[in-house]
Amino acid sequence: MGTNTYDERLGAAEVAEWQRIGRVRRYADGDRLLSEGEPAREALLLAAGRVKVVSSSADGQDVVLAYRRPGEVFGEIAALDGGPHSATVYAIGDVLAWSLTADQFLHFLERQPRVAITLLLVMSRRLRQADGQRLNYRARSVLERMAERLLSLAEQCGEDAGGGRRRVAIRVTMPELGASVAAGRESAVKAFARLREMGAISVDPGRRFVIEDPELLASVAAGRARES
Template identity: 25%
Template sequence: MTTDPPMATITRAAISPDTLLAVDLFRDLDLGDRTAIAKRCHGARFPAGANIVRQRDDRTDVFFIVSGSVRVNFHSKPGKDVPFRDQFAGECFGELSAIDGQSRSAEVTALSDVFVGTIAAPDFLDIATRYRAVGKKVLQQLTSMVRSLSERVVELSTLGVANRIHAELLRLARHHGVEGTSAEIQPAPTHAELASRVSTQREAVTKEIGRLVRNGILARGRGYLRITDVARLERMVENVTDI
């Protein structure tokens, strides 16, 4: 049975027009527009491990990450935690509930100390329609989410365990950023978390990670994974091939 992370004491913080430059939704707006939006935002700081959003909570505020990182988890009815995705500075979450008015479909927990801004749902919807650049980015983010979910459904239906692990590592690498031929995933998910993401057992992930390391595709360090040959991993995923 899973237990929820503790609700932390929230430290309030100011949101300035310059603060909004760190957020992808607002980065392209001029100073006047950012000043107007900042007046409608509130800031808060959460320590690592704190719960920011509860699954099935009825609140519909939208959050944007100014600094730090969070993890989005889904609690299944049997009591199993399913990590959905990690999010980092510049990204936002909570927009689904703001759009459809439904309760939260997942919980969000701070992976590190986090500084977030919040916008009430009516203000978020007004901003997304009033400012074309913001509305376009909201649509792009929702489209990206749908594409990612579609990829996962296809992978679960068509790929074996090893290839699903490869695809998830590649997805994480792209999210964290590819530099040249390599990418560093930090913080690295645990083997149990990877297993939940690709619907397999932890032992299968441990075995496949070991094979990738022995074949020079992956390197492990304290708290991180480094994909040393992203192009090779891409070919393995695209061609549904093994090592």
């Protein structure tokens, strides 16, 4: 059984079952859906909109770990083990989610073994990625890390911008981008400017990032393109 067999998002029948037993919740832009350090009370299924998952670093800086799209579940680890949430989840724009209490979530997984296996595989993949990222960041430049992060954003939140280009559909601030690649403000601004000079990225009138040359950006991320 390969890890590519499962999609991170729930199928139509699984969503329908979740909604049948769950409660609908609506959030406005910037609202907190879950808070880091608080005890788990529910697991959430994102039905509409997008959210960002944020964690506080040792120096108190907020770091965006990921963005989630409709059909994905979050808060599941704390709901399973009864521990506190490991990150805060914020709404990006209007968000619709369906919640299950911890007990309802466990019963749901008992009736939906495919979802249980999917979540296990997703959690395992995310842990591997986090471990790999920590190791890679020690050896890679800010420019390489930023290029990789922008590619990831285009994959998670991208939309077609024509001509083979991809636009990040949500607005990401420079402090958020810099923190996500463990870079200070000056280093992040310098790396971003360099990527623009190279023609790999641009910024549209709505202040959203556009991947102008995905192949070039991938080369930078892999350390195959010159930084100066």
